Amino acid sequence: MKLSDYGTFPASIPVIAEDELFLYPFMISPLFLSDENNIEAATRAIEESTLVIVCPTKPSKEGERKFESLYDAGVVGSIMRKVALPDGRVKVLFQGLARAKVSSKVEDNPLVVNVDIIEATNVDSLKIDAILEIVREKVRTLSSVSNYFPPDLLRTIEENHDHNRIIDLICSTIKLKKDQAYGLFVESNTEKRFLDLIEHLIDEIEANKLQKEIRSKVHTHIEQVNKEYFLKEQLKQIQKELGSDTSRDEEMDEYRNKLAAKKDKMSEEAYKEVNKQIERFSRMHPDSSDASMTQTYLDWVLSIPFGEESKRALKISDVENQLDKDHFSLEKPKERVAEFFAVKELMELRGVKGNSGAILCFSGPPGVGKTSLANSIAKALKRPLVRIALGGLEDVNELRGHRRTYVGAMPGRITQGLIDAKKMNPVIVLDEIDKVSKTGRGDPTAALLEILDPEQNKEFRDYYLNFNIDLTKVIFIATANDVGRIPAPLRDRMEFITISSYTPQEKFEIALRYLIPQELKKHGLKKSEVSISNPALKELIHSYTREAGVRNLRRRIANMCRKVAREVLEKPEITKVSLTLKNLKDYFDKTVFEIEKTTKVPVVGVVNGLAWTAVGGDVLKIESIRIKGKGTMQLTGSLGEVMKESARIAFSVVKTLIDTKKLKIDVKNIPLTLKEREDAANVDASEVYKRYDLHVHVPDGATPKDGPSAGIAMVSAISSILSSRKIRSEIAMTGEVSLSGDVLPIGGLREKLIAAHKAGMSKVLIPLKNLERDLEDIPKEVRDSLEIIGVSRVEEVLDYILV
Template sequence: MKLSNYGEFPADIPVIAEDELFLYPFMISPLFLSDEVNIKAATKAIEDNSLVIICPTKPAHEGERDYDALYDAGVVGSIMRKVSLPDGRVKVLFQGLARAKSLYKVSDDPTIAHVDVIQATEVNSLKIDAILEVVREKVRALAAVSNYFPPDLLRTIEENHDHNRIIDLICSTIKLKKEQAYKLFIETDTEKRFLDLIDLLIDEIEANKLQREIRSKVHTHIEKVNKEYFLKEQLKQIQKELGTDTSREEEIEEYRKKLEAKKKKMGEDAYKEISKQLERFSRMHPDSSDASMTQTYLDWALDLPFGALSKKPLRIETVEEQLNKDHFSLKKPKERIVEYFAVKELLELRGVSAKKSAGAILCFSGPPGVGKTSLANSIATALKRPLIRIALGGLEDVNELRGHRRTYVGAMPGRITQGLIDAKKMNPVIVLDEIDKVTRSQRGDPTAALLEILDPEQNSEFRDYYLNFDLDLGNVIFIATANDVGRIPAPLRDRMEFITLSSYTPQEKFEIARRYLLPQELKKHGLKKSELTISKSALKELIHSYTREAGVRNLRRRIAEMARKAAMEILKHSDISKVSVTLKNIKSFFDKSVFEIEKTDKVPVVGVVNGLAWTAVGGDVLKIESIRIKGKGNLQLTGSLGDVMKESARIAMSVVKTLVDKRKLKISQDNIPLTFKEKEEIIEVDPSEIYKRYDLHVHVPDGATPKDGPSAGIAMVTVISSILGSYKVRSDIAMTGEVSLTGDVLPIGGLKEKLIAAYKADMTKALIPAKNYERDLDDIPKEVKEALEIVPVKRVEEVLKQVLV
């Protein structure tokens, strides 16, 4: 079939859009038409016995059938056959005849365009033959590195002399992008078509060479891996047949040697359990999951340091020396620690075993930053034993301590067992940090496990669920730390002996900062001693106005902040070799001061009393305020007070009423609100009317902070007495003490912290219960006793005599 059999060109013919193929004139191709526009165009061509033009869609417009979405070039040809398919599509057999260009759209539905045939320009036959030879050479080269050209197609290219036909054949064979194919397709200059095709062939040759090289390398690697795998498998089978597969037997034998080496030092139940698991492991298939789990168990169990003990003899001189070297002050705690180890040393010298000499577990209690954990570090250093720190804060899963059952995925021994493995000794120092913060949940009660761990009568047979045999923890030195002893369950408290670390006085903080904190922070920040200095007055101001704590943790942070700024100054300014912090420039190093305790103003005031309180971060001065309002004798309490403190206020109210009734607290007639009749008749009113005709409101400031405890009892009595009798209260006196309903002053706790708080607030006098004066005064720092007049009181009458003006 020839183009000349149809009408002359240019002509108006239907347009069919093709998404996938870029057709060429010599091709006979089946096309599947699914959209109405294409089907209508094919139907019209058949009905009119006319040609059609197949135009490819542009890459960004595939699926669209608008005229603008198509390339303006395509193949003109005839539809040889049309068949309707059951799925609604139409299959046509199309024969291409010539390249053509679509000049403009004539009509829609179906799309008809004005089309003209693309005519090739005349060529220089000699030159074009030379170029054709180059093209054939490149085709042969591409055929050598790819499978694009079968032998019959190569032969066609070699024997054909129609230049444009050769170009179309090659273009239809190699994988060209639509844009590349379009540029070659539309070109009328045959020479340029050949030259552009040569460039494309060269690129294709290089790409195929690279792909072939990569495939070759991958294939070689796969062959090598497969070869090694098959050889190894063959070797295994051969060794099995010959009975010489020794790798697994060697591994099992290694475990047996380890077990036998530790047999004498481990308990009988431990030896039986590990032996049993080792026998199971030897019978298992090496690739099974149980084998992997059992091998992990053997690794953990045989890593335990059975019988390995630190041999350094215990000497209390060494312990005392190390404690004094690492810590300033803390006289009482250090004495108690030395006594604890003195007993152990004496029993060792007299040949008593560690199990028989087991005493109470030490627990360091006190506010944050006072040195609880660092005391444990010093003990470990002095004893030359490894230190294991187990943080218990927020622990709620008992399996963390006891270990997980081996039936669970990812099972592991408990923290105690892991600590022994890490320490490589069976007598380390184990610090149980924040034991007061252990919580109970649905996953068990960790405090119950701690009962066994810390009880000297039981911990020689501590059973880890993972190991499934008993461990002897009798040689371990356990030291617990806690902020609030009251939060520790009573049975656990019973196993421990508490050494309380109280708040530091400003003078103690000064010495600690000078001797320890400043040198340590200079070293951490790469500063020499001469490069950063702080005057005594500046250091005291730093402690007094820029920290708010019982310990020295924030003080350390402030010194570190100062060291960072000094380091920056030295690096920025080459002429600065030394930074000095004085009272004048200290504000340039820190953003703002934090006043720990409000200073007293020394002016007596009605209805305001200074109480002393104990908090988790040290002592504090608690102002208690009261006002009276005409009413019926009601008492209102505010300031986030707990139940005990509210009861204390009610008791104080009753005590004051008793004092008024017995005339021990004088009430002026001027203070009692009178009725009109009483004023007219000048009647003297009974003093007891004072508490019947007023409502009292008692408030403890800092209302967002919860407060509780009975020790504000005498302060409550004082503030109620002051407001009812209009007596002024000396503002330079602070007080603490529980009050009974009969007016007795009862002893309280936390006296040291409370008196330190009074000292920091520049109080001149402190009233305390007489029993505390007799019992606890030796614990009070010397500087506090020298600065404060500490007065013991037994009755509330004594308190009122001291403070009411």
């Protein structure tokens, strides 16, 4: 098929836009069309038996089908075949006939343009032939350094005499950019086309030479590496066959040298065990599972810092200074810690060997500074701190280590702590010792007995190590929230230092001295950028936190710092943010439920009891009412068994007081018949508790309440409702009552009195024995604000509270 079969040019023909290929005349190429305009152009060409021009798209306009996005030149040719594919595309077989240039657009959809054939201009044939020989020489050179030209194509280039056909063949073979290919394509001067092609061929030759050189170097390097690896593997196998594996010997020598360096510092038992395992390991096949297990054991055991200790001399003054620097108040705990280390320092000075006494255990509510006290001790002694969290620990092997026969066996946490500390005398904090669980996998508290007993821990045995370790140089400090949950044998090994609730004034000082400066630093704020007034800080402590410690107070201050940091960034004109009572609500979400202030108005049947909770003290309103009935009593308010017993004992005590006429009952308060009222003088006072049913309730029923300290409060509430006498609402009380009417001592007095202080009480009734024994533990500001009265009998209580 020839160009002359389709008429003369210039002519208007459809356009097929091609994104990827740059076609040349005399090429028969399959084209896959997905664009609707291209498919319509191909369809029109077949239906009207016309030619089409395939124009490449410009690189920056790839994918577009506008006239401006196409090069103004392409290959004119015919569509030999058209096939629809299952995926919606159309495959056409295109035969190129001649180069053509686009002159103008005729119409869109499909795109039709005016084209004219690019004719080669007449040139000097001798000069062209000479240039052609140079081109053929460059092609031969390029084919020697690349795989662009197969033999058939080289033969065609050598034997063909159509100059432009040779140029098209070479251009379609070498890698040209679209702009370069376009420049060669539209050029009509054959001589210039050849000269431009020679430049591109020279560039390709240089590029391919460089690539070939790099590939050769890489290949040589890979061959060398493979050769070395192969020779090394051969050498290893030969050495194994001869029994002279040097790497294995080096490894064994390293283990022996490590053991020799530690020999003088470790016990004879430990040395024998480790040496036995090294010799055993040397006889094992390196690929066996036992060898891997033994090697892991040796790595662990030779990491233990035998004989390595912190050399800093123990000074009690350093401990005291560090505790005073890091903690406000806590005089009693700090004094006991100082005494503990004073004994240790004295023993060191006088050369007395042995352990200095019990293990310290800080007990108290969350957030009061138990763990931070241990951190301060480690800082003062310049010893590494190891924290072992015991909360939820169930498996005894976590402490003692797993036996080496188990898969994944490893030393216990105590041994791992020594390895991490790299010293044999660190400070080890056993956190949450009251939350250790006993399960079918053993009782971890039994293992703790050996660890914490000064008489036993000098020979603590780790199951994984299979020899004893001396823990006498370790300073163990435990922390607990509830001492009652610790088993009695373990409690016997420890000395408890109780850290109680902070008073509002103590919280104020802690916030001012520690919390606010620390949080400002953490949040990138300067002291000059934030100020909080004293009344605002006191209101924050009183209305926005409810806790024994200061952890939530720290969170609230951190929340404030985040808001201030955002304000500083968003409003650069603000140089200082001041928090006062007026704008406090802008920085804090909402107040929390706090102890309600007392109302000073006497009420019948309502008494203020004091209770101890995990978050400090609280004031419990105990309410009672009477209903006509048969003398029964109903208790509500989610009370525990102990409080229910207290209520029943209190009811019996009040009955006794009524029977013995120590609690006077007005006959008017007894529901009598008409006949009984006529003879009221002969009505027994006991009828008051026989003809009424009592209902005693402690509000906030969703919170479980239990404990032995509500006895006298129950007596007061029942006495008030039966005698119809009002109770002074500015008085609070705590104390257990016996069946004979004695007031028994209670615990948690500090927290309870702090709660009474917060509630604005003026008087507090406490057991007389507590007044004699525990009053010195109460903060001075609380003692000054309350009239604390000791009582020993319930009659005294009723004299104070009944109006």
